[in-house]
Amino acid sequence: MNSGQLTNIQKLCIFIGLLFLTLSVLIFLGVLIGLLELSQFEFIGHSGLRSVAALAVSGCLMAAIGLHNK
8 A cells, every 4th residue: 555545534644643753752852851841741630751651652543543454
């Protein structure tokens, strides 16, 4: 299956998934370098690490959905 066979919705899912993954890696690197703190990403009582991990998992799932072959 080449990229010409992907529908626009599949391409959108892949793009969003890769965007989420890239964002989570950038946040992770920012925390390692010391530019950001994980406490900044606390959301509704969940730790910052859990929020960043949820972003990465969401990205993986979106990309997998976009690459789903019938």
